[in-house]
Amino acid sequence: MNAPGLYELQKRMAAAVMRPLTLDEQMRRRDERNRSIADEVDSFIKPNDRLNSFERLEIYNRQYWFRLFSSFEEDFPGLKSIVGSRRFDRLMRAYLHEHPSRSFTLRNLGSPLVAWLRENPEHAQPDTDTAIAMAALEWAHIEAFDNEQRPALTVEAIAALDDSTCLSLQPYVRLVEAPCAVDDALIALRDASQGAGAQASNAVGIHLVRRTRSSKPAPGQIYLAVHRHENSVYYKRLQCEDYLLLQAFERGSSLGEAIEAAFTDSPLSEEDRLAHVQSAFQYFMHMGWLCEPLPTEAG
Amino acid sequence: MKNSFKAMMLSAAVSGMLSGTTPSLHAASLHNGAQQLGQAALSSSAMQDQDKDKHACKGKNDCKGQGGCKAGDNGCKGKNSCKGKGGCATDGSKKH
Numbered sequence: 001m002n003a004p005g006l007y008e009l010q011k012r013m014a015a016a017v018m019r020p021l022t023l024d025e026q027m028r029r030r031d032e033r034n035r036s037i038a039d040e041v042d043s044f045i046k047p048n049d050r051l052n053s054f055e056r057l058e059i060y061n062r063q064y065w066f067r068l069f070s071s072f073e074e075d076f077p078g079l080k081s082i083v084g085s086r087r088f089d090r091l092m093r094a095y096l097h098e099h100p101s102r103s104f105t106l107r108n109l110g111s112p113l114v115a116w117l118r119e120n121p122e123h124a125q126p127d128t129d130t131a132i133a134m135a136a137l138e139w140a141h142i143e144a145f146d147n148e149q150r151p152a153l154t155v156e157a158i159a160a161l162d163d164s165t166c167l168s169l170q171p172y173v174r175l176v177e178a179p180c181a182v183d184d185a186l187i188a189l190r191d192a193s194q195g196a197g198a199q200a201s202n203a204v205g206i207h208l209v210r211r212t213r214s215s216k217p218a219p220g221q222i223y224l225a226v227h228r229h230e231n232s233v234y235y236k237r238l239q240c241e242d243y244l245l246l247q248a249f250e251r252g253s254s255l256g257e258a259i260e261a262a263f264t265d266s267p268l269s270e271e272d273r274l275a276h277v278q279s280a281f282q283y284f285m286h287m288g289w290l291c292e293p294l295p296t297e298a299g
Numbered sequence: 300m301k302n303s304f305k306a307m308m309l310s311a312a313v314s315g316m317l318s319g320t321t322p323s324l325h326a327a328s329l330h331n332g333a334q335q336l337g338q339a340a341l342s343s344s345a346m347q348d349q350d351k352d353k354h355a356c357k358g359k360n361d362c363k364g365q366g367g368c369k370a371g372d373n374g375c376k377g378k379n380s381c382k383g384k385g386g387c388a389t390d391g392s393k394k395h
Contacts, residue, residue: 158316163309259308270304277308278315285319 012044017060020097025065027058068096071106075142076113077193078134078186082127091123107146110139130217133178137186137235140174140226144233147172152288163256168293169249176224177243178217183224183235185217227289241266241273242280252293 016037022028031037038054045053072092073080080088099112114136117124124131148171169175176182223243225236238246241262248258263273284290 153316153320155317155320158313158320161313161316163305255309255312256305259305259312263308274307274311278311278318281312281315282319285316290316 009044012040016041016057017064018100019061020093021062021065025062027054027061068101068106068109071109072096075110076135076138078138078182078189079124079131081185081189082131082134083124087123087125091117094120094123107142110135110142114139127216129179130182133176133180134182134186134217136176137178137182137224137226140176140224141233143174144172144226144228147174147228149228149288150291153285153290153292157292158285161255163259164254166252166254166293167249167258167290168252169246170227170289170291172228173246173289174226175243175247175250176226178222178224180217180219181222182217183222183237187235225289227287229287239276241268241276245277245280246284246289249290 019028019031019037028037031040038052041053041057045057047053048056051059069092072095073088076088079091083091095113095116096109099116101109103109103111114132117132117135121128121132124135150168150170152170153167223238223240225238225243225246227234227236244262245258248261253261259277263277266273268276
Protein backbone atom coordinates (compact mmCIF):
# COMPACT_ATOMS: atom_id res chain seq x y z
CA MET A 1 0.00 0.00 0.00
CA ASN A 2 1.35 3.44 -0.88
CA ALA A 3 1.76 6.11 1.75
CA PRO A 4 -1.34 8.18 0.91
CA GLY A 5 -3.40 4.98 0.84
CA LEU A 6 -2.13 3.93 4.24
CA TYR A 7 -2.75 7.40 5.65
CA GLU A 8 -6.35 7.39 4.41
CA LEU A 9 -6.91 3.94 5.91
CA GLN A 10 -5.48 5.09 9.24
CA LYS A 11 -7.76 8.12 9.22
CA ARG A 12 -10.82 5.96 8.57
CA MET A 13 -9.84 3.53 11.28
CA ALA A 14 -9.14 6.29 13.80
CA ALA A 15 -12.44 8.01 13.04
CA ALA A 16 -14.29 4.72 13.47
CA VAL A 17 -12.56 3.80 16.74
CA MET A 18 -12.95 7.27 18.23
CA ARG A 19 -16.59 7.79 17.23
CA PRO A 20 -18.70 8.37 20.39
CA LEU A 21 -20.72 5.44 21.69
CA THR A 22 -24.47 5.26 22.10
CA LEU A 23 -25.96 6.01 25.52
CA ASP A 24 -25.94 2.30 26.35
CA GLU A 25 -22.25 2.12 25.42
CA GLN A 26 -22.59 0.30 22.10
CA MET A 27 -21.14 1.31 18.75
CA ARG A 28 -23.40 3.59 16.78
CA ARG A 29 -25.27 2.18 13.80
CA ARG A 30 -25.28 5.45 11.88
CA ASP A 31 -22.65 8.14 11.50
CA GLU A 32 -23.12 11.89 11.72
CA ARG A 33 -24.49 11.97 8.16
CA ASN A 34 -26.87 9.08 8.84
CA ARG A 35 -24.81 6.67 6.76
CA SER A 36 -24.64 3.02 7.75
CA ILE A 37 -21.51 2.38 9.79
CA ALA A 38 -21.78 -1.35 9.06
CA ASP A 39 -21.42 -0.61 5.33
CA GLU A 40 -18.42 1.62 5.99
CA VAL A 41 -16.76 -0.95 8.21
CA ASP A 42 -17.36 -3.80 5.78
CA SER A 43 -15.28 -1.92 3.23
CA PHE A 44 -12.06 -2.10 5.20
CA ILE A 45 -12.37 -4.66 8.03
CA LYS A 46 -12.62 -8.38 7.43
CA PRO A 47 -14.98 -10.54 9.48
CA ASN A 48 -13.72 -13.68 11.22
CA ASP A 49 -15.51 -16.93 11.99
CA ARG A 50 -17.22 -15.54 15.11
CA LEU A 51 -17.61 -11.80 14.59
CA ASN A 52 -18.64 -9.73 11.64
CA SER A 53 -16.75 -6.57 10.69
CA PHE A 54 -19.03 -4.31 12.72
CA GLU A 55 -18.65 -6.46 15.84
CA ARG A 56 -14.89 -6.60 15.50
CA LEU A 57 -14.59 -2.85 15.25
CA GLU A 58 -17.07 -2.35 18.08
CA ILE A 59 -14.65 -4.02 20.49
CA TYR A 60 -12.04 -1.38 19.77
CA ASN A 61 -14.54 1.45 19.70
CA ARG A 62 -15.84 0.49 23.14
CA GLN A 63 -12.41 -0.16 24.63
CA TYR A 64 -11.24 3.24 23.44
CA TRP A 65 -14.04 5.02 25.25
CA PHE A 66 -13.88 2.80 28.35
CA ARG A 67 -10.21 3.72 28.63
CA LEU A 68 -11.00 7.44 28.39
CA PHE A 69 -13.81 7.13 30.92
CA SER A 70 -11.70 5.25 33.43
CA SER A 71 -8.79 7.64 33.02
CA PHE A 72 -11.06 10.65 33.51
CA GLU A 73 -12.64 9.08 36.59
CA GLU A 74 -9.23 8.25 37.96
CA ASP A 75 -8.11 11.86 37.57
CA PHE A 76 -11.22 13.48 39.08
CA PRO A 77 -12.55 11.38 41.98
CA GLY A 78 -13.09 14.52 44.06
CA LEU A 79 -15.29 16.11 41.42
CA LYS A 80 -17.26 12.87 41.19
CA SER A 81 -17.73 12.84 44.95
CA ILE A 82 -19.19 16.34 44.86
CA VAL A 83 -21.55 16.10 41.90
CA GLY A 84 -22.45 12.43 42.43
CA SER A 85 -22.03 9.45 40.13
CA ARG A 86 -24.94 10.07 37.77
CA ARG A 87 -24.22 13.72 37.16
CA PHE A 88 -20.52 12.95 36.86
CA ASP A 89 -21.27 10.41 34.16
CA ARG A 90 -23.25 12.97 32.17
CA LEU A 91 -20.62 15.62 32.79
CA MET A 92 -17.84 13.30 31.60
CA ARG A 93 -19.61 12.35 28.39
CA ALA A 94 -20.54 15.94 27.58
CA TYR A 95 -16.99 17.11 28.30
CA LEU A 96 -15.35 14.36 26.25
CA HIS A 97 -17.74 15.05 23.41
CA GLU A 98 -16.49 18.65 23.27
CA HIS A 99 -12.92 17.89 24.26
CA PRO A 100 -11.98 14.45 22.95
CA SER A 101 -8.48 13.19 23.50
CA ARG A 102 -6.11 15.08 21.21
CA SER A 103 -2.83 14.32 22.95
CA PHE A 104 -0.46 11.38 22.75
CA THR A 105 -0.91 11.01 26.52
CA LEU A 106 -4.06 10.63 28.60
CA ARG A 107 -2.37 12.85 31.16
CA ASN A 108 -3.76 15.82 29.23
CA LEU A 109 -7.33 14.58 29.00
CA GLY A 110 -8.62 16.91 31.74
CA SER A 111 -6.60 19.93 30.70
CA PRO A 112 -9.51 22.19 29.63
CA LEU A 113 -11.98 20.78 32.20
CA VAL A 114 -12.01 23.72 34.60
CA ALA A 115 -12.56 26.25 31.81
CA TRP A 116 -15.25 24.01 30.34
CA LEU A 117 -17.03 23.74 33.71
CA ARG A 118 -17.02 27.51 34.04
CA GLU A 119 -18.67 27.74 30.62
CA ASN A 120 -21.07 24.91 31.41
CA PRO A 121 -21.87 25.33 35.12
CA GLU A 122 -25.09 23.31 34.79
CA HIS A 123 -22.90 20.20 34.81
CA ALA A 124 -21.40 21.12 38.17
CA GLN A 125 -24.63 21.81 40.04
CA PRO A 126 -25.76 22.09 42.77
CA ASP A 127 -22.47 22.96 44.53
CA THR A 128 -21.07 24.61 41.43
CA ASP A 129 -18.29 26.67 42.99
CA THR A 130 -17.11 23.78 45.13
CA ALA A 131 -17.19 21.39 42.19
CA ILE A 132 -15.18 23.74 39.99
CA ALA A 133 -12.66 24.36 42.78
CA MET A 134 -12.28 20.62 43.29
CA ALA A 135 -11.70 20.10 39.57
CA ALA A 136 -9.12 22.89 39.67
CA LEU A 137 -7.36 21.22 42.59
CA GLU A 138 -7.34 17.84 40.86
CA TRP A 139 -5.96 19.31 37.65
CA ALA A 140 -3.39 21.29 39.65
CA HIS A 141 -2.33 18.01 41.27
CA ILE A 142 -1.65 16.49 37.86
CA GLU A 143 0.35 19.52 36.79
CA ALA A 144 2.29 19.71 40.05
CA PHE A 145 3.19 16.05 39.64
CA ASP A 146 5.02 16.36 36.37
CA ASN A 147 5.32 19.97 35.23
CA GLU A 148 8.78 21.32 34.47
CA GLN A 149 11.17 22.43 37.18
CA ARG A 150 13.35 25.33 36.10
CA PRO A 151 16.56 26.48 37.79
CA ALA A 152 15.68 28.54 40.86
CA LEU A 153 16.86 32.12 41.24
CA THR A 154 20.54 32.39 42.08
CA VAL A 155 22.05 34.60 44.76
CA GLU A 156 23.57 36.71 41.99
CA ALA A 157 20.19 37.19 40.34
CA ILE A 158 18.59 38.13 43.66
CA ALA A 159 21.33 40.62 44.40
CA ALA A 160 20.59 42.34 41.08
CA LEU A 161 16.82 42.61 41.67
CA ASP A 162 14.93 45.88 41.70
CA ASP A 163 11.23 46.63 41.77
CA SER A 164 10.92 46.44 37.99
CA THR A 165 12.48 42.98 37.73
CA CYS A 166 10.03 40.37 36.53
CA LEU A 167 10.02 37.01 38.28
CA SER A 168 8.30 33.79 37.38
CA LEU A 169 6.71 30.96 39.32
CA GLN A 170 8.00 27.44 38.84
CA PRO A 171 5.68 25.63 36.41
CA TYR A 172 5.16 22.81 38.92
CA VAL A 173 3.70 25.21 41.50
CA ARG A 174 0.00 25.60 40.79
CA LEU A 175 -2.32 27.98 42.63
CA VAL A 176 -5.87 27.19 43.61
CA GLU A 177 -8.40 29.17 45.61
CA ALA A 178 -11.57 27.58 46.86
CA PRO A 179 -14.66 28.54 48.85
CA CYS A 180 -14.24 25.51 51.10
CA ALA A 181 -11.69 22.94 52.26
CA VAL A 182 -11.45 20.94 49.05
CA ASP A 183 -7.91 19.91 50.00
CA ASP A 184 -9.04 18.13 53.17
CA ALA A 185 -11.98 16.60 51.32
CA LEU A 186 -9.80 15.21 48.54
CA ILE A 187 -7.20 13.77 50.90
CA ALA A 188 -9.95 12.15 52.99
CA LEU A 189 -11.48 10.69 49.85
CA ARG A 190 -8.14 9.26 48.73
CA ASP A 191 -7.49 7.82 52.17
CA ALA A 192 -10.92 6.19 52.17
CA SER A 193 -10.38 4.75 48.69
CA GLN A 194 -6.97 3.39 49.66
CA GLY A 195 -8.38 1.83 52.82
CA ALA A 196 -11.11 0.14 50.84
CA GLY A 197 -8.57 -0.93 48.24
CA ALA A 198 -6.30 -2.49 50.85
CA GLN A 199 -9.20 -4.42 52.32
CA ALA A 200 -10.31 -5.67 48.95
CA SER A 201 -6.82 -6.68 47.84
CA ASN A 202 -6.91 -9.78 50.01
CA ALA A 203 -10.27 -10.89 48.82
CA VAL A 204 -10.35 -11.91 45.20
CA GLY A 205 -13.73 -11.43 43.64
CA ILE A 206 -15.04 -8.95 46.15
CA HIS A 207 -16.15 -5.79 44.44
CA LEU A 208 -14.54 -2.64 45.67
CA VAL A 209 -17.32 -0.35 46.82
CA ARG A 210 -16.19 3.24 46.84
CA ARG A 211 -17.93 6.15 48.39
CA THR A 212 -19.18 8.20 45.52
CA ARG A 213 -20.36 11.08 47.65
CA SER A 214 -18.22 12.56 50.37
CA SER A 215 -19.37 14.76 53.19
CA LYS A 216 -19.36 18.40 52.14
CA PRO A 217 -16.02 20.18 52.42
CA ALA A 218 -15.93 22.58 55.36
CA PRO A 219 -16.85 26.10 54.22
CA GLY A 220 -14.32 28.93 54.33
CA GLN A 221 -12.13 30.53 51.70
CA ILE A 222 -8.78 28.83 51.27
CA TYR A 223 -5.71 29.58 49.16
CA LEU A 224 -3.47 26.74 48.07
CA ALA A 225 -0.12 26.18 46.47
CA VAL A 226 -0.14 22.70 44.98
CA HIS A 227 3.49 21.79 44.56
CA ARG A 228 6.01 19.01 44.25
CA HIS A 229 8.69 18.32 46.82
CA GLU A 230 11.04 15.35 46.54
CA ASN A 231 8.76 13.76 43.95
CA SER A 232 5.62 13.98 46.06
CA VAL A 233 2.71 16.36 45.66
CA TYR A 234 1.72 18.60 48.56
CA TYR A 235 -1.15 20.97 49.19
CA LYS A 236 0.13 24.03 51.01
CA ARG A 237 -2.37 26.42 52.54
CA LEU A 238 -1.34 30.01 52.03
CA GLN A 239 -2.36 33.31 53.50
CA CYS A 240 -4.14 35.55 51.05
CA GLU A 241 -1.15 37.88 50.70
CA ASP A 242 1.17 34.99 49.81
CA TYR A 243 -1.32 33.69 47.29
CA LEU A 244 -1.59 37.10 45.64
CA LEU A 245 2.20 37.44 45.51
CA LEU A 246 2.59 34.08 43.79
CA GLN A 247 -0.35 34.76 41.51
CA ALA A 248 1.31 37.99 40.39
CA PHE A 249 4.54 36.13 39.62
CA GLU A 250 2.55 33.52 37.75
CA ARG A 251 1.32 36.37 35.54
CA GLY A 252 4.92 37.52 35.05
CA SER A 253 4.60 40.65 37.17
CA SER A 254 7.59 42.57 38.45
CA LEU A 255 8.62 42.36 42.08
CA GLY A 256 7.22 45.81 42.78
CA GLU A 257 3.90 45.04 41.07
CA ALA A 258 3.57 41.76 42.95
CA ILE A 259 4.08 43.41 46.34
CA GLU A 260 1.61 46.12 45.43
CA ALA A 261 -0.98 43.57 44.32
CA ALA A 262 -0.54 41.45 47.43
CA PHE A 263 -0.71 44.13 50.11
CA THR A 264 -3.00 46.84 48.73
CA ASP A 265 -6.03 45.42 50.54
CA SER A 266 -4.18 43.58 53.27
CA PRO A 267 -5.43 44.07 56.83
CA LEU A 268 -1.87 43.65 58.17
CA SER A 269 -0.19 46.60 59.86
CA GLU A 270 2.87 48.08 58.17
CA GLU A 271 5.17 46.42 60.68
CA ASP A 272 3.54 43.07 60.15
CA ARG A 273 3.67 43.52 56.39
CA LEU A 274 7.44 43.91 56.51
CA ALA A 275 7.84 40.80 58.63
CA HIS A 276 5.37 38.93 56.47
CA VAL A 277 6.94 39.77 53.14
CA GLN A 278 10.41 38.87 54.38
CA SER A 279 9.26 35.55 55.75
CA ALA A 280 7.16 34.75 52.68
CA PHE A 281 10.02 35.35 50.25
CA GLN A 282 12.35 33.37 52.46
CA TYR A 283 9.97 30.45 52.21
CA PHE A 284 9.49 30.83 48.46
CA MET A 285 13.24 30.70 47.93
CA HIS A 286 13.72 27.89 50.42
CA MET A 287 11.28 25.88 48.34
CA GLY A 288 12.79 27.04 45.05
CA TRP A 289 9.45 28.33 43.80
CA LEU A 290 10.73 31.48 42.09
CA CYS A 291 12.73 31.54 38.91
CA GLU A 292 13.65 33.90 36.14
CA PRO A 293 11.08 34.24 33.37
CA LEU A 294 11.85 32.63 30.06
CA PRO A 295 12.91 35.13 27.37
CA THR A 296 9.49 34.81 25.74
CA GLU A 297 7.69 35.49 29.05
CA ALA A 298 9.85 38.50 29.80
CA GLY A 299 8.70 39.99 26.51
CA MET B 300 1.63 52.37 49.04
CA LYS B 301 4.07 55.19 49.78
CA ASN B 302 7.37 55.06 47.95
CA SER B 303 9.44 54.93 51.13
CA PHE B 304 7.40 52.03 52.51
CA LYS B 305 7.44 50.34 49.14
CA ALA B 306 11.25 50.51 49.20
CA MET B 307 11.24 48.95 52.68
CA MET B 308 8.97 46.16 51.47
CA LEU B 309 11.27 45.56 48.54
CA SER B 310 14.28 45.38 50.83
CA ALA B 311 12.44 42.96 53.10
CA ALA B 312 11.57 40.79 50.11
CA VAL B 313 15.15 40.73 48.83
CA SER B 314 16.61 40.00 52.26
CA GLY B 315 14.05 37.21 52.69
CA MET B 316 15.00 35.74 49.34
CA LEU B 317 18.71 35.89 50.13
CA SER B 318 18.19 34.20 53.47
CA GLY B 319 16.08 31.54 51.82
CA THR B 320 18.79 30.52 49.38
CA THR B 321 21.32 29.03 51.82
CA PRO B 322 20.69 26.61 54.68
CA SER B 323 22.91 28.42 57.18
CA LEU B 324 21.44 31.83 56.47
CA HIS B 325 18.02 30.26 56.47
CA ALA B 326 18.42 28.78 59.94
CA ALA B 327 19.89 31.94 61.40
CA SER B 328 17.23 34.09 59.88
CA LEU B 329 14.45 31.89 61.13
CA HIS B 330 15.79 31.96 64.64
CA ASN B 331 16.29 35.71 64.71
CA GLY B 332 13.07 36.33 62.88
CA ALA B 333 11.05 34.41 65.41
CA GLN B 334 12.62 36.31 68.26
CA GLN B 335 12.43 39.77 66.82
CA LEU B 336 9.32 39.93 64.77
CA GLY B 337 6.71 38.56 67.09
CA GLN B 338 3.52 36.91 66.02
CA ALA B 339 3.81 37.56 62.32
CA ALA B 340 7.23 35.96 62.17
CA LEU B 341 6.15 33.04 64.28
CA SER B 342 3.19 32.33 62.09
CA SER B 343 5.22 32.64 58.95
CA SER B 344 8.10 30.62 60.36
CA ALA B 345 5.54 27.88 60.80
CA MET B 346 5.16 28.23 57.05
CA GLN B 347 8.75 27.03 56.77
CA ASP B 348 7.87 23.67 58.20
CA GLN B 349 7.39 21.23 55.37
CA ASP B 350 5.51 18.93 57.74
CA LYS B 351 2.71 21.47 57.86
CA ASP B 352 2.02 20.86 54.20
CA LYS B 353 -0.62 18.34 53.44
CA HIS B 354 0.92 15.41 51.72
CA ALA B 355 -1.48 14.82 48.90
CA CYS B 356 -0.53 11.25 48.17
CA LYS B 357 0.35 9.26 51.23
CA GLY B 358 1.89 5.85 51.02
CA LYS B 359 3.95 4.12 48.41
CA ASN B 360 3.41 4.82 44.75
CA ASP B 361 0.26 6.73 45.51
CA CYS B 362 0.99 9.26 42.84
CA LYS B 363 0.55 6.60 40.18
CA GLY B 364 -2.08 7.65 37.77
CA GLN B 365 -2.08 11.23 38.98
CA GLY B 366 -0.57 12.38 35.75
CA GLY B 367 2.34 11.19 33.71
CA CYS B 368 1.86 7.60 34.77
CA LYS B 369 -0.68 6.48 32.27
CA ALA B 370 1.41 3.65 30.92
CA GLY B 371 -0.29 1.02 33.04
CA ASP B 372 -3.44 0.01 31.29
CA ASN B 373 -6.09 -0.74 33.83
CA GLY B 374 -8.67 1.01 31.78
CA CYS B 375 -10.49 -2.09 30.71
CA LYS B 376 -11.31 -3.29 34.21
CA GLY B 377 -14.26 -5.60 33.95
CA LYS B 378 -15.01 -4.53 30.42
CA ASN B 379 -12.62 -6.61 28.41
CA SER B 380 -15.14 -7.85 25.94
CA CYS B 381 -12.65 -8.92 23.31
CA LYS B 382 -11.27 -11.88 25.22
CA GLY B 383 -11.60 -15.05 23.22
CA LYS B 384 -13.50 -13.48 20.39
CA GLY B 385 -10.68 -12.89 18.00
CA GLY B 386 -11.19 -9.17 17.96
CA CYS B 387 -7.52 -8.57 18.48
CA ALA B 388 -6.34 -10.43 15.41
CA THR B 389 -4.90 -8.24 12.72
CA ASP B 390 -5.86 -10.71 10.07
CA GLY B 391 -9.57 -11.43 9.72
CA SER B 392 -8.89 -15.00 8.71
CA LYS B 393 -6.90 -15.86 11.82
CA LYS B 394 -8.59 -18.37 14.09
CA HIS B 395 -8.09 -18.61 17.84
